[in-house]
Structures are given as C-alpha cells and as structure tokens.
Amino acid sequence: MRNIFIIHGSYGSPQENWFPWLKKELSKLGHRVFVPQFPIPPPEKRDSAYGGHNLSDWLKSLDDYKKYIDEDTIIIAHSRGCVFTYRFLEKLKKPVSSIFLVAPWINFIWYPKGWKKTNSFHKKPFDWKKIKKGAKYFEVFQSDNDPVKIPISEGKIIAKNLDTKFNLVKNAGHFSAYYDKKFVEFPLLLKTVSNHIRK
Numbered sequence: 001m002r003n004i005f006i007i008h009g010s011y012g013s014p015q016e017n018w019f020p021w022l023k024k025e026l027s028k029l030g031h032r033v034f035v036p037q038f039p040i041p042p043p044e045k046r047d048s049a050y051g052g053h054n055l056s057d058w059l060k061s062l063d064d065y066k067k068y069i070d071e072d073t074i075i076i077a078h079s080r081g082c083v084f085t086y087r088f089l090e091k092l093k094k095p096v097s098s099i100f101l102v103a104p105w106i107n108f109i110w111y112p113k114g115w116k117k118t119n120s121f122h123k124k125p126f127d128w129k130k131i132k133k134g135a136k137y138f139e140v141f142q143s144d145n146d147p148v149k150i151p152i153s154e155g156k157i158i159a160k161n162l163d164t165k166f167n168l169v170k171n172a173g174h175f176s177a178y179y180d181k182k183f184v185e186f187p188l189l190l191k192t193v194s195n196h197i198r199k
C-alpha cells in the first residue's frame with residue numbers, strides 16, 4: 001500500500017477534474033489516497049497583483065499530513081499544484097518515492113510580469129537540484145493544445161531539469177474538465193502510476 005497525494009491547482013478543489021475518479025480507482029487497488037483542499041483566494045482577490053495564492057498557507061496545509069509522507073509516498077500534481085510541489089520538494093530532508101506532474105509550468109507566457117515579484121510561489125528561482133533530490137522518480141505530462149497557453153517548451157525544460165520522462169499527450173487541453181468534460185477521468189495517468197508502483 002502506498003500513500004498517494006493528489007494536489008489541485010489554482011482556485012481548485014478535491015472535487016474537480018479527474019481527482020475524485022483517480023482517488024477511487026487507486027483506493028480500489030489498496031492505496032491510501034489524499035486530496036487536500038488548499039487555501040484559495042475569494043473571488044474579490046483573484047485579480048489582485050499577487051493572484052491571491054499564498055505559498056506558506058499551502059505548505060502549512062500539508063503539515064497536517066506529515067505522518068503520511070515518507071520514502072514510499074507518491075505525489076500527483078496538476079497545474080499550480082506542480083509549482084507547489086517544486087517548493088515542497090525543495091524543503092524535504094528525505095526524498096519521497098515518485099512525482100507525477102500534469103500540465104506543469106514555471107512562468108508561462110500569460111503570467112503577468114508584476115506577479116513574479118509579489119507572488120509567493122515565484123519570489124525566488126526554483127532550485128532544480130534540490131527539487132530533483134526530493135524524489136526518486138519523476139514523470140511529466142503535457143498537452144499540445146493547452147488553452148491556458150502553457151508552451152510545450154516549458155514542460156520540456158521541467159523534464160530536462162529533472163532528467164525525467166516527458167509525455168506529450170495530444171489534444172488534452174489543460175487536463176481539466178473545465179475545458180474538456182472527458183477529464184472527469186484520466187485513464188492514462190492511472191495506468192502509468194499503477195504500472196510504476198508494480199515495478
């Protein structure tokens with residue numbers, strides 16, 4: 001049995017996208033699956049200079065699950081959840097087992113320049129050496145037609161920095177049911193994670 005975390009993205013929740021389905025399917029296989037709710041800003045703060053998300057609040061939220069995070073833990077992250085995962089891994093003393101990054105980004109093209117200085121997720125450059133040491137295995141999933149305009153080059157840069165496999169999935173959008181209702185499920189990710197665990 002593995003402890004598996006699914007990390008939602010900006011303004012997200014455990015009930016959206018493929019998260020409930022994946023939790024159910026992985027639980028059927030005998031794993032303990034957590035989908036935490038991270039603090040998201042109220043609507044009136046979402047157009048502010050910092051986007052309303054606070055990294056320290058997200059890190060504190062994961063503190064409640066410390067006893068479930070060990071060398072066998074798997075983290076599956078989506079969108080901003082990937083950015084959070086980079087920051088989380090930078091702080092780890094011992095590596096977790098595996099990280100699966102879905103629609104990851106660094107500073108994609110629509111990200112306002114002003115946010116980089118004030119957004120707590122991006123105040124300092126990512127320490128890719130520390131991030132890489134934070135897990136024994138990584139895998140990246142990116143689409144060729146992301147509607148939020150994350151360029152394929154960003155996913156490739158992330159995969160290169162982590163020296164890991166890059167999966168380009170055609171017509172997957174942002175892997176989000178908001179843009180494509182088929183993403184209430186994500187069979188490819190389930191198969192990939194399950195096969196990895198069996199190795």
